[in-house]
Amino acid sequence: MAEGLRERKKRETRERISDIATGLFLARGFDNVTVAEVARAADVSVNTVFNYFSTKEDLFADRYDLVVDLPQQVLRERGPGEGVVRAFRRDYLGAIETRDWRYGLNAGNDAFSRVINDSPALTARLRDVHLQREQGLARALAGELGADPGDLVPRVAAAQILAVTRILSERAQAMTLAGEPWERIGPLLTAQAHQAFDLLENGLGDL
Amino acid sequence: MAEGLRERKKRETRERISDIATGLFLARGFDNVTVAEVARAADVSVNTVFNYFSTKEDLFADRYDLVVDLPQQVLRERGPGEGVVRAFRRDYLGAIETRDWRYGLNAGNDAFSRVINDSPALTARLRDVHLQREQGLARALAGELGADPGDLVPRVAAAQILAVTRILSERAQAMTLAGEPWERIGPLLTAQAHQAFDLLENGLGDL
DNA sequence: CACAATTTTGGAGTGACTGCAAGTTGGATA
């Protein structure tokens, strides 16, 4: 049997809680919704909520593992002979075209980002996710390059690559919040992405 | 008059609370000390503690503004004609020699780092400080380079420079926690610092 | 059907933090 009744119910309950919580947060803001309210809306006890999610933030972060793994995917799926930085440049440019949500944040203006932005707890969480991303990418890079354990090249490279994507997304979000329409943001972001990745490839030597 | 009785008392109270709190945290760990205990030990009410410090973490972070400003100092005080990355390399190598505490953390093994390390709240705080550092350095760099507002070169450069120092300090701490004596860490860290700063200067182009 | 394992629940804490109203104290003014 693939999944007994017990397991199915657990999964359903978990999803119901997470969905309802996310809905409430989107509607009214993370800090304006109590766990008790989520529990009531999901028709379970507060204790049950904490049985499934160990913190309130986890209620909103249910798919962050995907985000954490993203850079490793880019690395893994790059073309044969394609350089690492090249791959990230290509992927990021593609993400701009498709307004992909996975890079740090989506277009910036939507409800999701707003919820995160005005909750200190959630932004802290986001920084945490970013660190995990760095460390994950560093491990993957180390494997890819056959580096010694203890070699800090992969670690530094991971940090610098993700610093670029992080800052680009930060910019995109700032522009969106400033009211710029996406038609203006897109091209500008593309130009800045090229600039940033150039910097990444060539180094800061001549500063 | 430079400072009335009122102001002096305020300053004294603030310092007393902070000192006593830090002492308690060092002795027993951040999470094992309640604000109520700090208040009692400092002979004030809990409310007074929160009058001076808006969160419990602030009780332990009383001089983080220094840490935030550090990179800007390095930038400001670099020699005439000295490149930006050069200056940071020099400063960091010097910091290794003197086991300077300002770079992220001190040698790693002391009570301070341990307190931070086993408190999630404090490590989150530290990440926050690092972000502020980045943003501060980015501003300073933008001024120094006469960059347009909106130019992302200073922002990226700041992130990459501080990524290097952050990772080096992270390494130092990891080695210390692994029981390595400083005599072994120092030289290794110096070598790794050169490697990392070389990477920073020359870019990741050939990855 | 009964028994065991797992989940759910209620209830009673703890601890950070807030808001308010009532003291208390320092300093300026009459």
Added chain:
DNA sequence: TATCCAACTTGCAGTCACTCCAAAATTGTG
């Protein structure tokens, strides 16, 4: 010096995230 205002401190009551525990309720098994 007496007085009064503003700032500071305190106690109290409350909110909310989160924990621990023991008593139901539910589900899978023999």
